[in-house]
Amino acid sequence: MMRRLAPGAALSAVFVIAALLSFLWTPYAVDGMAIANRLQPPSAAHLLGTDHFGRDILSMIMVGARTSIAVALVAVGIGMGLGVPLGLAAAARHGGLLDELIMRGNDLVFAFPSLVIAILITAIAGPSAVNAIIAIGIFNVPVFARLTRGAALALWSRDFILAAQVAGKGRARISLEHILPNVTNLLIVQGTIQFSLGILAEAALSYVGLGAQPPIPSWGRMLADAQTMVAMAPHVALMPGLAIVLTVLGLNLLGDGLRDALDPKLGEGRA
């Protein structure tokens, strides 16, 4: 169990700490251009090298982590904030009109290729980190609604819920006091996975120019800028990409590890 949890937690922690640290300190200023220093390979002065404006790539990655984490975190928050109540309500009124409406709505959102709609939203409303958050967040809603509903439905047939009903508690109160605490583990695990997907989505959106706008550094845009220079200075493209891969890998391992830790019924070695 610890095999995945520990490295996952460590990798994720590195990036969260780098992002937080960037508020106080970065090796160099990210808006400090020094054209004379452009496209320097990694060295003692610039651990990860410099980009086409001579900016320090390590500093850019640290500040970029802030953007990625903020966008993905708020998007997960939107997904949970709307999806969990919807899922709870659908399960509490299982088979009713509300359930049907919520699930059909979910199916519909699922039918849209998420990236296409994210592109549509950010393109229409203007490219910005906020619009990227909204676009990614909308697609987290059905994920959490479906997960919560499924888990809650299984709980509604349990004896302790029956006992709560007999005790005279209403559906809303049972959902909040008994169902929600019992689905929290699942939500944490899914939250971690959606968080990592959010980081990938944010990177893709900023890569095509629809995410955070200059001068806010973001990993996706660093890659877009690097694209034409990949032959001259491969490190410019390698470093931000590695940052994305390691963060997403860390979060995925953390999610898997948490799932194993929180749900011992799932044996080792299952996907």
Place this chain on the structure above:
Amino acid sequence: MLRYALNRLVSLGLSLIVASLVIFLVVEVAPGDPASFMLGINAQPDTVAALQAELGLDVPKWQRYLTWVGGMLTGDFGTSYTYRTPVSEMVADRLWISLPLALYALALSTALAFPAALYAASRRGRPGDMAVMGATQLGIAVPNFWFAMLLVLLFAINLGWFSAGGFPGWDDPLAAMKALTLPAIALALPQAAILARVMRSALIDIMAEDFMRTARAKGLTRSQTLWRHGVRNALIPVLTIIGLQFSFLLAGAIIIEQVFFLPGLGRLIFQAISQRDLIVVESVVMLLVFAVILVTFLTDLAYAAVDPRLRRRA
């Protein structure tokens, strides 16, 4: 089965209606009138009005919606505001890049995932399994557009085996397929990782079934059992995932096309967005959503054909 199919068909129709409404509304609330955008800020009001009338923008929104949907149903996607050519022609040209790319990637992803999953499942818990699982864990974490850049760096710039981008057209099918190879690999890798994990799980579940033990008991070897009885049963969940992946591949193609400068639907949609060519944006997005809803519908049907329990549940 017929009742189930009809039920899904109604659901398909409703999804398409709601999807078209959502797309139309999202695009319509966009600030900026295409006519004034095309004519620039110094345009006279009467010129703008004339162009609006020409583009059919002067009628009420509901009427425009009906015209748009009615046109789509008959294959008339309207006329591009910027290029003044039928959208259906523009889409058809681009589709011949995006669709083969998505299918190529789907084939690659399946071809990669199946052997990997079989190998891992047959060596569950052993180093071979762990190596495959580790590789898929990495595959899921890699952004496909970054992987694409690495492929360009290695195979186009350093080795010179492929061109770094562009598309020669289908006149020379071999050259065309070659131009789509690196993009298809970049698209396929993350999907192959997901597919391999799902298939490995499915195979491991199947291997715990009684009929697998029976097959072993009657003298089949481990790999014979896996091939003859395991794979066939594991295919059911795997087919669903393959169906779902189609939408990821289509959407992913939009991003990957940017890396390789491929003139597919992705480039069309980004161009149209920057030129406020709303009718093109609406139509391309609607087409993509239609493709996804249709594939989901077909997957549902295929699933029901294979597993009779699903028909009754509907």
